[in-house]
Amino acid sequence: MFLQQLINGLTLGSTYALVAIGYSLIFSVLELINFANGAMYMLGGYVTLMVYLALKGHFLISFFISILVVGFVGFSIDRFSLQPLRKKKSPRMAALISTIGIGTIIENSIMLFFGSETKSFPNKFDFGKFEIGNAIVSWTQVIILITSIFLMVVICLVVYKTKIGKAMRATAQNVDASRLMGIDVEKVISITFIISAFLATIAGTLVSMYYQNVDINMGFQVGMKTFAAAVLGGVGVLHGAMFGGITIGILESLGASYISSGYRDAIAFAIMILVLLFKPSGLFGKNQTTKL
Amino acid sequence: MLNKALNFCAVNSRFITFLFFLFALLFPVFFKTPYTLRVATMSLMFTMITLGLNIVTGYMGQTSFGTAAFWGIGAYTAAILTTRFGFSSLIVFLSAAITAGLASLFLGLCVLKLKGYYLAIVTLGFCEIVRLIELNWMSLTRGPLGIMNIPIISFFGVKFKSPTENYYLILILLAITTYIVSKLMNSRFGRVISSIREDEIATQSMGINTVSYKIQAFIIYAIICGVAGAFYAQYMRYIDPTMFTANQSIEMVIMVIFGGMASVPGSYLGAIFLTVLPELLRDLLEYRMLIYGFIMVIMVTVKPEGLLGNINLIHIKQQISLDLDEE
């Protein structure tokens, strides 16, 4: 039983990690919590479904198109609503509220377009199950886990080994200095948004595949939990987000079976509040001192 | 032109307030249909809540997405006390104030050391947790079934049967809330609250324990929402957890952002406009949240302090007195 829950949690948690990375990247570069992240996760699942139904098949192509579409949405969010706020030097809460508004717009547009009933989602990677001990593992889970881990490795490589990654890290440390060094900060920000949109889309599609449905509450619920994951690991810290995502996934799974399934969703929030109480910088974050 | 209008409002603010309440008093005489009265009653209730939220979000600058939680706690307190124990409304309102206040004290102690955006998200999480408790604690709240047949409001044996009577009750509650909020925000307490928004570190350098003041502001806000919730439960006579969601909290924040931050008239404007508008656009009901989303994004980009946010009637009055001195 324990092993089963562990595996389930690990699978789900790896997808949480992807979305949590999105939060962390944007936070480290902009010091902004992108509340529309959950909406993009939801959009990813729905767009994949929509294209799949329109093309009457070709799952992988639908997936790919979805990634591009939501990537563009992510880019637009920054370009058309957040960049103007930056130019106006608006206070940070303005951007946060803006992303909440945008998340609301996206989620409700999806609801209006698709209706509010849960829709079934194909699982093209249903290759059966196998056993480990007394736990049953499906190949879908394995594929999800492998894909997520692969993506996490790719992101790490991008952030630590590429030029654009360096630019991102520089911007995260000091925006003005980066600008003075010739880094196109706006481009870096756009790319960060696109990457986080990619990750959200992929996570959204994978999870929809796993549960074989999409529902209208996807966005908000997962949005909150993955933010909690990012907080747990330390917002702005890459490996923190990964650790946080997987941990929350596992704790949720265990908590749901050993405590109560009704309160399952509360676990992530409770963890988040506890972390913010006792170690606000998260497990891997550094304490910031305010300059006077 | 606009300046002249503002000057007029500033100098005659008492008279204008009197006119508004006179209109509100006479409203049921001219608009008797239950539907209209219901919309009016709800507008007034939401105005009360918006005033409470404005203290914390407008004056103090700490965005809170926990409003629905406190509103819900007040509502459930009222519902449980009246259906299970038959307490009369006076006790129920007081209890709702106390439970909501305690909840916010608990939340505040945990959370008020946090910076702006973390606070916002924790309040959102708190809202969700409260909703989940309402949904799952079956023995207390009957979970998703909700609580039905909540008795109508009665004070000392007098039952408030008609919509008109309930309307006047909420009008009185709103008037009291408005008075309290106005007095508080224009006092020593209010100056501290506003200064916390402006620069908390500077406020601390004046020897002021800002954490204590933040908690006090949160408690007042929660109490106002709790009392409104108690009214809501006894008015609607049925409540369930779906009525107190994070979406509701977000809607209340929109009322503040839209109408005007740190503005009493702004709270009225935001709450009444955004309560009446969905009723006028009944056919567009499903588009409601979508429209709210757009309002949020547009307001925050174009006029972040809200429509009436930058208008401080007291400052205007002071400027006028300076001009008069010069003559």
Next chain:
Amino acid sequence: MTLILKVSSVTQKFGGLVALNEINLEIKEGEIIGIIGPNGAGKTTLFNVITGYYKPTFGTVTLLGEDVTGKAPYYIASLGFGRTFQNIRLFSKMTSLENVMTARTIRTNSNFIDIIFQTQKNKKEEAHTKEYAEYLLNILNIYNYRYTLASNLPYGSQRKLEIARALAIEPKLLLLDEPAAGMNEKETDELTEITNKLSGLGYTILLIEHDMKFVMNTCKKISVLNYGQQIAFGTPNQIRSNTDVIEAYLGKEEE
């Protein structure tokens, strides 16, 4: 004369960086003492340690006999410190009068009941707070700006408003962090006059400044910091001719 502030062996390390090294300082009632030194010498760090924003790695800060090392900033301030900041921290959307009235808060104690029921106590307190605030604005020569929003004030007046605020709690010790920064000659002369006036009124003042003319014309004693160490302490004349000090400022013009 009462000892207002005593800083003993204060050392402040940030990781490997030693920002302050065994600083000792004593201020008696009524004195004006200046702290000078090149940029990065640790002057503002010292202020921040004194006012509780930093807890020093070693050493103690004693205010009026009470050990306040590392206590909360608001608590230390409530004992009787008023301070201004290097980067102006005014309440922009509040008027000058409101800024100073807010600073007066801890010297009043109307509670919710008083406020809501508009008791005599509250009315008297509010009137007195307003009067006292206007009195302070007058001392700083910005009474005319009392109803102006802080963000609309000219720069020099903003700095003066910061000082007026710091005076509101009737501080035992006034800490001024670069009060003359960004001021032109005329404004600095006025500030010199005001600072001396404040000293004449009995305020004890500790200030950080780069403007030598201002420091020489106001401070009775000067402490010079460099790389976190105190390299000299004495009267303006002693400091002016101190070779260590001149060396530290090598390349800088003395006015």
